[in-house]
Amino acid sequence: MFPSRDMAIASPSSIFSAYASMTASVMLLRTITNDLVPQPIRAYLTNTFRYFFKPRSNTLTLTIEEYSSGIARNHLYDAAEVYLSTKITPQNERLSVSKSPKEKKLSIRLEKGEEIVDWFTGVKLNWKLICSEVDKGNGSSDHNRNSSTRTEKKYFELSFEKKHKEMVVETYLPFVLEKEKEMKDEERVLKMHTLNTSYGYGGFKWDSINLDHPSTFETVALEAEMKNYLMEDLNRFLRRREFYRKVGRAWKRGYLLYGPPGTGKSSLIAAIANYLKFDIYDLQLDNLVTDSDLRKLLLATANRSILVIEDVDCSVDLPGRRQGDGRRQGDGRKQQPNVQLSLGGLLNFIDGLWSSCGDERIIILTTNHKERLDPALLRPGRMDMHIHMSYCSYHGFKVLASNYLDISSDHHLFGEIEGLIEDTHITPAQVAEELMKSEDTEVALEGFLKFLKRKKMEGDVCGNDSSDKTELNQSKSSKNGCKQKRPVSISKRKNSAGTQRRTRART
Numbered sequence: 001m002f003p004s005r006d007m008a009i010a011s012p013s014s015i016f017s018a019y020a021s022m023t024a025s026v027m028l029l030r031t032i033t034n035d036l037v038p039q040p041i042r043a044y045l046t047n048t049f050r051y052f053f054k055p056r057s058n059t060l061t062l063t064i065e066e067y068s069s070g071i072a073r074n075h076l077y078d079a080a081e082v083y084l085s086t087k088i089t090p091q092n093e094r095l096s097v098s099k100s101p102k103e104k105k106l107s108i109r110l111e112k113g114e115e116i117v118d119w120f121t122g123v124k125l126n127w128k129l130i131c132s133e134v135d136k137g138n139g140s141s142d143h144n145r146n147s148s149t150r151t152e153k154k155y156f157e158l159s160f161e162k163k164h165k166e167m168v169v170e171t172y173l174p175f176v177l178e179k180e181k182e183m184k185d186e187e188r189v190l191k192m193h194t195l196n197t198s199y200g201y202g203g204f205k206w207d208s209i210n211l212d213h214p215s216t217f218e219t220v221a222l223e224a225e226m227k228n229y230l231m232e233d234l235n236r237f238l239r240r241r242e243f244y245r246k247v248g249r250a251w252k253r254g255y256l257l258y259g260p261p262g263t264g265k266s267s268l269i270a271a272i273a274n275y276l277k278f279d280i281y282d283l284q285l286d287n288l289v290t291d292s293d294l295r296k297l298l299l300a301t302a303n304r305s306i307l308v309i310e311d312v313d314c315s316v317d318l319p320g321r322r323q324g325d326g327r328r329q330g331d332g333r334k335q336q337p338n339v340q341l342s343l344g345g346l347l348n349f350i351d352g353l354w355s356s357c358g359d360e361r362i363i364i365l366t367t368n369h370k371e372r373l374d375p376a377l378l379r380p381g382r383m384d385m386h387i388h389m390s391y392c393s394y395h396g397f398k399v400l401a402s403n404y405l406d407i408s409s410d411h412h413l414f415g416e417i418e419g420l421i422e423d424t425h426i427t428p429a430q431v432a433e434e435l436m437k438s439e440d441t442e443v444a445l446e447g448f449l450k451f452l453k454r455k456k457m458e459g460d461v462c463g464n465d466s467s468d469k470t471e472l473n474q475s476k477s478s479k480n481g482c483k484q485k486r487p488v489s490i491s492k493r494k495n496s497a498g499t500q501r502r503t504r505a506r507t
């Protein structure tokens with residue numbers, strides 16, 4: 001029944017001799033293989049063997065380097081850095097703190113070697129910031145040319161289970177990018193870029209200052225319907241990157257703001273910039289003479305910005321407008337400028353440049369005289385939306401009363417004001433001026449009521465300021481039975497080149 005003792009346990013000497021003969025056979029086989037099988041085939045067989053028999057990990061690691069192509073920063077790295085700063089926990093031991101002049105708050109970032117665990121839709125994602133030193137000579141990280149021979153290469157390692165690869169690439173990483181954009185927008189300081197012409201002949205540069213204009217969609221007196229329509233239009237524009245690409249259009253949108261002076265055109269531009277968190281480029285065409293000036297300046301504008309040309313009817317005219325308006329050559333002689341800017345040309349130019357190298361651009365033109373503009377400029381695709389900024393309505397007055405006097409509900413004088421304001425043509429700027437005359441609500445409103453009555457007594461129901469009323473009279477005169485006033489010249493803006501026009505962003 002039981003196996004014999006010899007069969008059950010091999011003796012140590014027999015095991016040793018079996019091992020010795022097997023080793024000798026392997027050595028012999030290896031020598032024969034080395035002699036007979038060429039080296040490349042041997043290497044191939046070894047790799048294949050290793051590939052099939054290597055223990056498998058179910059973790060995938062993505063590396064996200066700081067510089068994507070040597071000198072260009074990797075946007076995903078920057079986004080991850082900002083995003084992960086919101087995920088810092090007490091477990092983290094080393095953080096770096098900094099603040100650039102542009103930033104409003106301190107920025108806290110991970111230091112090298114630090115790890116973060118993030119959870120996204122139930123999936124665990126491990127982040128680690130790696131920093132290694134590399135030789136500049138190997139070309140992998142040569143952005144820091146001032147340090148000696150070695151430079152730092154920084155990258156994030158993002159590890160997760162392999163089965164989530166698709167979700168991470170298609171959902172999680174875009175989410176990180178989107179989050180960073182939101183956070184940047186929140187803390188972003190807006191800039192107002194204006195032309196600096198003091199760079200000698202042909203030299204222009206954008207100078208920038210912080211745009212600290214308090215105007216918002218809440219403070220601008222605009223009909224509620226128009227305000228909502230405009231905000232929805234802006235939101236739709238921002239959402240539709242892919243749509244613009246699909247239909248083959250440049251991702252840009254043009255707005256024309258027209259109406260009499262003091263009706264809030266510049267205030268609305270500031271409100272739009274604050275709403276979108278876009279910088280403003282205030283392009284004063286008076287200062288430009290040649291196409292190449294314009295080309296240089298437009299190429300120097302950034303994406304996600306608003307290009308503003310105020311009083312466009314005064315800024316651009318047919319060639320010849322600037323006769324005698326030359327710039328000095330090196331020898332001091334006045335050179336007759338080769339004026340080539342025309343409105344259509346300018347817009348074609350902007351269309352062309354922006355179609356090829358700009359994204360998320362808004363252009364806003366303002367004018368007091370829409371009727372003077374070239375129809376080619378007004379066509380959809382150029383000026384997609386025309387916004388009429390008109391005289392102050394009762395609704396507009398209530399917005400201003402809330403802004404200036406903190407009156408959010410009705411006031412016993414409002415009824416009388418409503419009756420009068422619709423019959424007079426006063427601008428929001430005039431209303432604002434009157435409401436500012438006293439800090440006492442009663443006194444300010446009574447003063448404003450007197451002002452309205454005086455205007456009515458004077459028979460100034462078609463407006464009293466020296467600006468043009470063309471638009472106004474077209475829209476309100478029939479209602480009031482007023483005769484249309486002759487448009488008054490606005491030559492005040494037709495300054496010679498180089499003369500600074502009045503400040504745009506009034507507070």
Ligand SMILES: Nc1ncnc2c1ncn2[C@@H]1O[C@H](COP(=O)(O)OP(=O)(O)OP(=O)(O)O)[C@@H](O)[C@H]1O
Pocket residue numbers: 219220221222259260261262263264265266267268368389427428429430432504506507
């Ligand atoms: N619609 C408005 N809502 C709120 N405030 C306004 C409005 N319109 C004018 N104001 C007030 O009047 C001042 C002048 O307005 P703004 O400069 O925006 O007018 P504008 O239409 O650009 O005038 P212009 O045609 O002369 O450039 C602003 O600083 C603001 O205080």
Ligand SMILES: [Mg+2]
Pocket residue numbers: 265266267310366504
């Ligand atoms: Mg203005």
